[in-house]
Amino acid sequence: MTLLLGPVLRHVDETSALVWVQTSGPCRVSVLGCDAATFEVSGHHFALVRVTGLTPGTRTAYEVHLDGEQVWPLPHSPFPPSLIATRGADTETHQRIVFGSCRYVKLADPKLARQYGLDALDVYAGRMAGLPPETWPTTLLLLGDQVYADELTPQTRRRIAGRRERHPDWPDDEIVGFDEYSGLYRDTWSDPEVRWMLSTVPTAMIFDDHDVRDDWNTSGAWREQIARTPWWSERIRSGLASYWVHQHLGNLSPAELAADRTWQEVQAAEGDVWPLLSERAALWDRETGDGDDTRKDERFSFCWELGRTRLIVIDSRNGRIVESTPRRMVSDAEFDWISAKALAPGDVDHLVLGTSVPWLMPQVISDLEAATEKGANGSGRVAAVAEWARQEADLEHWPAFGRSFARLAELIREACRPRAGDAPPATVSVLSGDVHHSYAAVADVHTHTPGDRPGRGPEGTRVHQLTCSPVHNVVPAVMRVMFRITWSRLLGRMTTRWTRRTGAGRAGVAWERTTGPLFGNLVATLETDGRRASCRFERPRSAAVLDTAAEVVLTPQAPPMAARQRRGTAPAV
Numbered sequence: 001m002t003l004l005l006g007p008v009l010r011h012v013d014e015t016s017a018l019v020w021v022q023t024s025g026p027c028r029v030s031v032l033g034c035d036a037a038t039f040e041v042s043g044h045h046f047a048l049v050r051v052t053g054l055t056p057g058t059r060t061a062y063e064v065h066l067d068g069e070q071v072w073p074l075p076h077s078p079f080p081p082s083l084i085a086t087r088g089a090d091t092e093t094h095q096r097i098v099f100g101s102c103r104y105v106k107l108a109d110p111k112l113a114r115q116y117g118l119d120a121l122d123v124y125a126g127r128m129a130g131l132p133p134e135t136w137p138t139t140l141l142l143l144g145d146q147v148y149a150d151e152l153t154p155q156t157r158r159r160i161a162g163r164r165e166r167h168p169d170w171p172d173d174e175i176v177g178f179d180e181y182s183g184l185y186r187d188t189w190s191d192p193e194v195r196w197m198l199s200t201v202p203t204a205m206i207f208d209d210h211d212v213r214d215d216w217n218t219s220g221a222w223r224e225q226i227a228r229t230p231w232w233s234e235r236i237r238s239g240l241a242s243y244w245v246h247q248h249l250g251n252l253s254p255a256e257l258a259a260d261r262t263w264q265e266v267q268a269a270e271g272d273v274w275p276l277l278s279e280r281a282a283l284w285d286r287e288t289g290d291g292d293d294t295r296k297d298e299r300f301s302f303c304w305e306l307g308r309t310r311l312i313v314i315d316s317r318n319g320r321i322v323e324s325t326p327r328r329m330v331s332d333a334e335f336d337w338i339s340a341k342a343l344a345p346g347d348v349d350h351l352v353l354g355t356s357v358p359w360l361m362p363q364v365i366s367d368l369e370a371a372t373e374k375g376a377n378g379s380g381r382v383a384a385v386a387e388w389a390r391q392e393a394d395l396e397h398w399p400a401f402g403r404s405f406a407r408l409a410e411l412i413r414e415a416c417r418p419r420a421g422d423a424p425p426a427t428v429s430v431l432s433g434d435v436h437h438s439y440a441a442v443a444d445v446h447t448h449t450p451g452d453r454p455g456r457g458p459e460g461t462r463v464h465q466l467t468c469s470p471v472h473n474v475v476p477a478v479m480r481v482m483f484r485i486t487w488s489r490l491l492g493r494m495t496t497r498w499t500r501r502t503g504a505g506r507a508g509v510a511w512e513r514t515t516g517p518l519f520g521n522l523v524a525t526l527e528t529d530g531r532r533a534s535c536r537f538e539r540p541r542s543a544a545v546l547d548t549a550a551e552v553v554l555t556p557q558a559p560p561m562a563a564r565q566r567r568g569t570a571p572a573v
Contacts, residue, residue: 001027003071005186006195007064009084010048010250011304012202014056017084018257019049020250022186023066030065032084039266041245042178042274048249050257057088059133072199079129079192082199091138092307093349097526098124098201101143101208101356101433102470105153105187112154118540119472120523125197126544137525139306140201141313143433143468144208144356146247147184149239150174151210159183169230174213176235178274181242204304205247206313208356208434212239218396219376220323221387233282240281240318241274243300251302251313262298287323294321295331303341309528312341313354316398325377329404339411343419349531351415351425357397358432359408360441360465360511362483363492368393369400397434406507413445413508416461426531427462427554431524433469437483438524438537439516440552441465445509462554465511466535468524475519483517515550522549531555 006021019031022044028035029047032054038045054060061081064072073081085091103121107113128136152160152173160180163170170176175184189195209216213235217223226232249263257263262280266273283297300315319330330338342351353359361369372395375386390396398405416424443463485491515537522539523546533554538546 001025001066001069001071003064003066005189006199007031007072007082008189008198008250009082009200009202010204011253012084012086013253013305014087015052015054016254017051017054017086017202018250018252018254019051019062019064019084020046020246021049021064022046022182027067030068032060032062039269040272040274041241041277042182042272044179044182046245048257050254051084054084054086056086057090059083059085077196079196080133080200082196083133084200085133085136085138085202087307093528093530095139095306095309095350095526095528096137097139097141097306097309097311097352097431098137098523099141099143099354099431099433099466099526100468100471100523102145102210102436103142103188103472104148104151104470105184106191106472107153109154116472116474117521118543119191119194120521120538120540120546121197121471122191122193123540123543123546124523124538125193127546128197129193137201139304139311140197140203141311141354141431142203142205143354143431144206144317145210145433145470146205146207147181147188148210149181149184149235150213153187155187156180156183167231171231174235176231176238178238178242181238185242185246204251204302204311204313204354206251206300206315206317206354206356207243207247208317211243212236212317215391215394215396217317217320217322218391218394219327219387221376222391223323236285237278237281240284241277244277244281244284248300251300253304256302284318287321291324292332294324294328295333296321299334299337301330301334301338305346308347308349309352310342310344310346310348310350311352311354312338314338316355316357320401326403327373327401329398329401329408335404335407335411339414342411342415345420345422347422348425349427350528350533351428352526353408353412353428353430355398355430355432357434358465358467359398359405359430360443360509361397361399361435362486362513364486364488364495365395365397366399367492367495369395369397370402373400373402402507409445409507409509412463416445416463424461426460427464427528427533429463429526429533429535429554430465431526432465432467435467435483436469436473436475436479437516438468438518438522438549439465439487439513440467440535440550441511441513443509443511464535464552464554466524466526466552467516468522468537470521471523472521480517480519483519487513487517515552518549 002024004022008020010018031049034051036049038047304311321328372386372390535552537549539549541547
């Protein structure tokens, strides 16, 4: 029996941890005396082992056994032992969250490898292996585009080349089936340094569009167009089922996992569960209900309690409601869940919201997205042009969902106020990726008058947008120029005046860019220490060295706003 992929350390609390693996066949997987049977999906075998009986605040080395045979650590491994670090008193106030998005697979072709540059997460993992465990990250947050189902490597093209006789209608340049998705995950997670890092850092994950297909769920028109593609039904079911297996399961706490209907049915089933997951994935893709009750069948958003830091990750791709108006980034029911988690009682020094697409964008893009949403909601030629612009220019981030943008602003506004005797958090940070440049922006969610400048809220909570993208990808020169231009204050003023004429409205939010735009491959670290917080952006200089590209102190008193670099105000419904 062979360990094909993993182990991947997922949700960890004070006394338990989840360890995910893929194996070459059916077997029992054991970790620290706890075991689980594999389950089969389309001929592939996976297991999620719940490790229990751990001691709070400790680091425990572990091995993986398949049917009693040790398969991890790998023989002659150059890396330190894989550890499970449980939450405890020592980690209540100190968190180190490494995050980023858009990580293309490591390439074997030398020319392509030079074009894509060094993988920032790979270099980070290599550096981490030489440091003491107490300096390692407490959480790894992967914010989408872990696999690229529509941008294939030469290796993947060769792997799918022989399928034409069996599936003549499937495209040559995109993957479709679950088996092909499984191959993408093996390619991406098999990099030795990153594989070791995933084995020893609790990892939270959410998908973005390329995990399924570029521009996935941009709009109702997009969904209507793609549904006419003959292979799309198989593609969306494979994409969602593979996400559920590889990413979603480990995001759940043990209690949530035990209550998950799909997981219960998979555990009870005999034989291959692909028919079950395929049917369930089709339901996850659909929008059901009417009006404000429109929703998706599965909630992929999740929450991790990291001591006095609360991490809530929002599904801003599959959760979208785009076939009815007003469009929503997630359904109202899912937003109710997000709000309940964010505002739940407890001592929270730092509230961290993860979403694959940014909330606060360059002012120009934010204005364009609000205007195209309003235009596309109309009729006739204007609506057609607005929809074309929305799809062609990727105008589909939070500002393109005015109702949800405003509701997120209100949620953050409410989180900045004391509740039930609890002090408000010192910071609220929105972590994102997707846009192939990295930046930090400070926001004021209490600004209601156009032209007001960003500052701290009335209770002193600092609000930031922190965006890190890509971890490993190509950023064309034209995109670098475009993003520099869209952060222009002068151009932003012009588009703001134009947007006001469209009647898009305001959400009572103002923001200024404080760092960036940074280009190239980067990885970011949000670090908390008591009620202090900072964020560091790092880029690889060599295969063994990361340079600090920028560091942002999130908690001190802000300098005068005139010293800030860029300002923005946000459209809403």
